[in-house]
Every structure is written in C-alpha cells, then in structure tokens.
Amino acid sequence: MSLADQSAQELRKAVVHLMMDLPVLPVCTVTLTRPGVSEDEHIDDILSLATIEPCLSSRIFQIAAKAMPSHSISGIRQAMMLVGSRAVDDLITSHLQGQVFRPANDEELCMWAHFLLVSIASRRLAVQYKALGVNPQQAQEAGLLHDLGRLVQYENLAKSPSELEKHSYQNPDELIRAEEIVFGASHVRLGPVAADIIKVTTSVRASIDYHHSKPSSIPRKTAKDFGQLIEIVTIADEMAMFCHRWPIEDLVEFTHRAEHFLKNRSVYLKHVKPNPEELYQIMKTSYAEAQQSFLKLDLGPMPELDKGAHQMLYS
Ligand SMILES: [Fe+2]
Ligand SMILES: [Fe+2]
Structure with missing residues (x-):
C-alpha cells in the first residue's frame, strides 16, 4: 500500500517504522563509542555533533521524551542533561540498531547540505534581526529539523534519487x-x-508543521508564539534553495529574488525591513560555515552547486 492510501493510524505506524531506521552517519558511531573520555566530555562531544546532524538530534529528543514523557523540553542540550549518562547509553544502543549510512550521491549529500544551510542561516537571521525576538539557538535547532519529513524518506530517496530529480x-x-x-x-x-x-x-514542531504554510493559514496561537521563528526558518529555507538550485549570476539577481520573496511571503520581516544585500551576506557566510560543518560530519566537500550559485557566493 502506498503512503498516499494510508489512514492516519497506518501512516503513523509506517512512520514509526521509518523512524527506527533513521540513518546513522559513521561519524556518529565513532563519537558515541569513543573510549577513555569523561561523561561530561562525552556529552559535549555528542551535543556538538547533534547541533549539526539532524538524525542524532532527532534521537536525542526521542530518548528524552521516552525517559521523561511529562516533562516539556526546551532544547537538545536540556534534553541531554535531563537524562544524563542514561541518554548516552540509550543513544549507543539505538545507534547500533540503526543503519550506518554514508550519503554518497549528490542528491543525498544535498539533503544534508540543505539541513545544515537552513539551520545555520536561521541562527544568523535571528542574530541579525534581533527585533524579531527569536532565540538564535532555538532558530538553529528548528532549522536543522524543519524537513524532518524528508529525513524519514531518506531511504526512498536513496533507492531512487533520480525519480525526484x-x-x-x-x-x-x-x-x-x-x-x-x-x-x-x-x-x-x-x-x-x-x-x-x-x-x-x-x-521545532512549529517550524516542521508550518515552514511551507501561508502566514494566514497558521493557527493564531502558533503564529503568536512562533510566527517570527517560522518566518526565519521559511526565509532560510527559500534562500538555501536559491543557493542549491537557481542559476543566480550576481548580487542584483539575488536581490531581485529576495525582494520578490519578501513582498509575497514575509509578514514579520516587513517590520524590520531587511536589506536584500544583508540577506545575501548572511547566505554567503552561512554557506561557508555549512562547508566547515560538512567536513566535521566527515562527508567530504559540500556537493557542487549550480555554477551560477557558486559565482554568487564567491565572486
Ligand atoms: Fe520543507
Ligand atoms: Fe527545506
């Protein structure tokens, strides 16, 4: 039965199954089983990896929720601290059950590049536009997991990368x-x-649910509490797509696309009036940081962007 035909209950069952098989990057296995480190160092190592690797980040949330179901958790660091060394043990166990997977083709590598770029750009947007009142750390975590639905489909994508392309x-x-x-x-x-x-x-949940929604279709309470955060992630997402996809030849072209996007989609950023050239600089520095994180994940160089996008970022 295809996912399209499934009832809500069946779909949940299918997703539970997919979540158990979330990929494990080799670098995560190495970090989790590194011998001779203190518990504090171990937790720090795992956390610094979890801020740039969405599957590890997802598992930390999952383990914290299982250990403390009634506790509301504010972020990955708090989740890890709450369950302490037990979380480390659970992570090792759950990772050993997962599938060690090294993204190899451009489509798979682009998916990880996208998570990283959106995450970093979201944090930098929150820092740049302080008037929005979005916590940069929260923005980074939300950006990293905004496409959780793509992550659970990684296996389908890995089996038939060209189908989507x-x-x-x-x-x-x-x-x-x-x-x-x-x-x-x-x-x-x-x-x-x-x-x-x-x-x-x-x-994080608000950004997963609404990063493709029109601002007017976001429930009022969610818009009040997280509207600005959703907007930051949405902008980072769209700008990352510029960088991955569109043959942007120069700053003028980027500025034109950014202005169009802000006019049509932005609600909150209209109040702080971002300069498209600032957005261009944010994407440029975010891309450079994402490249460094890509190396930390031991995934080699970031996949080739469109030639035009390269010119935009490095001219
Ligand atoms: Fe998305
Ligand atoms: Fe996305």
Missing part, C-alpha cells in the same frame, strides 16, 4: 508536489507525524 523542482512548493507524485506523501505530511513520535520542542 526528474521533476526538477525549482522551489519548495514544487518539491512538495514532486514528493507526492514519487513517494505518495510529501514531507509536509510526514514531518508532523514524525515530530509527534519523537516529541520535539514546541518551537
């Missing part, structure tokens, strides 16, 4: 349509189901 999507909306055609369910449908299972923080 055949649709040559140019923006997030076209990606959603392509996923529905190829996999039967988009990441927008799977993400909230997966987030429910691993019990992420409410701020």
Whole structure:
C-alpha cells in the first residue's frame, strides 16, 4: 500500500517504522563509542555533533521524551542533561540498531547540505534581526529539523534519487508536489507525524508543521508564539534553495529574488525591513560555515552547486 492510501493510524505506524531506521552517519558511531573520555566530555562531544546532524538530534529528543514523557523540553542540550549518562547509553544502543549510512550521491549529500544551510542561516537571521525576538539557538535547532519529513524518506530517496530529480523542482512548493507524485506523501505530511513520535520542542514542531504554510493559514496561537521563528526558518529555507538550485549570476539577481520573496511571503520581516544585500551576506557566510560543518560530519566537500550559485557566493 502506498503512503498516499494510508489512514492516519497506518501512516503513523509506517512512520514509526521509518523512524527506527533513521540513518546513522559513521561519524556518529565513532563519537558515541569513543573510549577513555569523561561523561561530561562525552556529552559535549555528542551535543556538538547533534547541533549539526539532524538524525542524532532527532534521537536525542526521542530518548528524552521516552525517559521523561511529562516533562516539556526546551532544547537538545536540556534534553541531554535531563537524562544524563542514561541518554548516552540509550543513544549507543539505538545507534547500533540503526543503519550506518554514508550519503554518497549528490542528491543525498544535498539533503544534508540543505539541513545544515537552513539551520545555520536561521541562527544568523535571528542574530541579525534581533527585533524579531527569536532565540538564535532555538532558530538553529528548528532549522536543522524543519524537513524532518524528508529525513524519514531518506531511504526512498536513496533507492531512487533520480525519480525526484526528474521533476526538477525549482522551489519548495514544487518539491512538495514532486514528493507526492514519487513517494505518495510529501514531507509536509510526514514531518508532523514524525515530530509527534519523537516529541520535539514546541518551537521545532512549529517550524516542521508550518515552514511551507501561508502566514494566514497558521493557527493564531502558533503564529503568536512562533510566527517570527517560522518566518526565519521559511526565509532560510527559500534562500538555501536559491543557493542549491537557481542559476543566480550576481548580487542584483539575488536581490531581485529576495525582494520578490519578501513582498509575497514575509509578514514579520516587513517590520524590520531587511536589506536584500544583508540577506545575501548572511547566505554567503552561512554557506561557508555549512562547508566547515560538512567536513566535521566527515562527508567530504559540500556537493557542487549550480555554477551560477557558486559565482554568487564567491565572486
Ligand atoms: Fe520543507
Ligand atoms: Fe527545506
């Protein structure tokens, strides 16, 4: 039965199964089983990896939720601290059951590059536009997991990377349509189901649920509490897509696209009036930081961007 035909209950069951098989990058196994380090050092090592690796980050939330189901958790660090050494043991056990997977082709590598770029750009946007009142750490965590629904489909993507690429999507909306055609369910449908299972923080949850929604369709309470955060992640997502996809030749072209996006989608950033050139600089520095993180994940160099995007970032 395809994902498209499943009832909500069946879909949840399918996603539970997919979540158990989340990929484990080799660097995570090495870090988790490193001998001769104190518990504090071990926790720090795991946390610094979890801030740049979405599967490890998801598992930490999952383990904390299992250990303390009634406790509301504010972030990955707190989740890890709450359950202490038990979390480390659980992580090792759960990782040994997972599938060690090294993204190899461009589509798989691009997926990790996208998580990183959105995460870092979200944090930098929160720092740059302080008037929005978004905590930069929260923004980074939300950016890292915003496409949780894509992560749970990684296996489908790994099996048939070119199927999705055949649709040559140019923006997030076209990606959603392509996923529905190829996999039967988009990441927008799977993400909230997966987030429910691993019990992420409410701020991360808001970005998973609404990063592709029109501002007017976000429930009032969510918009009040997390509207600015959702907007930051949405902008980082769209700008990352510029960098991955569009043949942007120069700053003028980027500025034009950024202005169009802000005019049509932005609610909160209208109040702080970002300069598109600032956005360009934020993406440029975020991309350089994402490259460094990519090396820390031992994934080699970031996959090649479109030639035009390269010119934009490095000219
Ligand atoms: Fe998305
Ligand atoms: Fe995304």
